[in-house]
Amino acid sequence: MELRHLRYFVAVAEVGSLTVAAKRRLHTAQPSLSRQMSDLEYEVGAQLMVRTARGIELTAAGRVFLDHARLVLAQVEAAREAARRAxxxxxxxxxxxxxxxxxxxxxxxxxxxxxxxxxxxxxxxxxxxxxxxxxxxxxxxxxxxxxxxxxxxxxxxxxxVTKEPLVAVLPDDHRLAARDVIDPRDIVGETFVSVSNTAPALRVVINDYLERSKLNITPDHEVDNLAMAMSLIASTRGVAFLPAYARNFMPRSVVSRPLKGDAPTIDxxxxxxxxxxxxxxxxxxxxxxxxxxxxxxx
CATH class of the missing domain: 3.40.190.10 (Periplasmic binding protein-like II)
Known part of the structure; x- marks a missing residue:
């Protein structure tokens, strides 16, 4: 296993697509990237991602491996920087x-x-x-x-710096996607995707908003990062409340809509x-x- 395997894996996980990661992040050919990911899974001894028509979804093993891969890359960068400063x-x-x-x-x-x-x-x-x-x-x-x-x-x-509004993020062919503004009450009964404790401040804002709006919604899924959120939203036809900057991560199959009324914000x-x-x-x-x-x- 080499560092490039970890860099490639993190890029694919964050983008949620082998094709997009190869073209926009890694500047390599998609078939070559696929082989690298297969080699990595062989080295690890576990399936790290599931390839679907909509892109890439991490397995439970993949989500755990992602955290460690990021840590290793961060430590390598820290070592490189320490050497440069020395x-x-x-x-x-x-x-x-x-x-x-x-x-x-x-x-x-x-x-x-x-x-x-x-x-x-x-x-x-x-x-x-x-x-x-x-x-x-x-x-x-x-x-x-x-x-x-x-x-x-x-x-x-x-x-x-700014107070960023939360927006509803959902598949582009979802029944609510045709609306210009989404009433949060219409989310009740839909598959709801929320965030894990990797984003505690955002989690508090979302939970407070659900409580303030008197919405009886229990998350069906919790995600660790925005790339994972987009993958789950697309694959489960779910809905999430995310900060507006999440639009930077949206694939073509996912859209965002403003929330009706007093939308929550996060600092x-x-x-x-x-x-x-x-x-x-x-x-x-x-x-x-x-x-x-x-x-x-x-």
Missing amino acids: AEPSKPSFAVGFLTGQEMDWLPEAMRILRDELPNMEVTVSSQYSPQLADALMRGRLDVAFMRPEAQTPDLVYRL LVVGYHKANASPTLKLFLSRVDELITRGRRS
Whole structure:
């Protein structure tokens, strides 16, 4: 088993499609990627994914393996970065983290600020679950992160970036997809896909919304990431309430619709450790308001 197998597997799992992962993420031929995944399953000794007409769905073994694969790749990247810093101790560095998927919207503006002000700065970027970002900030592995405000993190400071509305996500041929706005009461009785404890802040928002709306809905499935959510929504003809940025992950067979009435929102914040005295962090925070304005426009 080689690192490329892990990178390929994570890319396929996040995209939910061998074809899309091969073309857009890995820039390789789809038949070659399929062989790599078959070789990986042989090495692991378990089936990691199920190939369907709609794409890829991870098995229970695949979901467990995904977490470990991400961890291994993160550790390899950390080792590489530590070696680079040791080789160039005088070169300043700055580590930025993103809730997976949010980098599509906010990374360009963050990089513009850093490159404009500090062209010789070495910037590292990571993409993780929000609780992992909070842990990395606490351990000093990240300087700043675009994330959710996590509970029980008294040493972290949060600045609001935006309040993101939740939308209904469902198959494009679902009976409710023809509507411009979806009344949450119409979700009762449908297959409902919710999120696992990998996204505790979002889970709280969804549960509070169901309770506030007096909806008797029990999740039929819980997902660990947006790629998995899209796969389950398409394969089970289910419905989910997800932040609007989930549109970045939607395949053609899945659509989103706004929720009728007082739709719930979830905060996206910039988080940092209150004891971090980095001058670069101070500069970055001084430009956060500008970043937010430009990011919303783009």
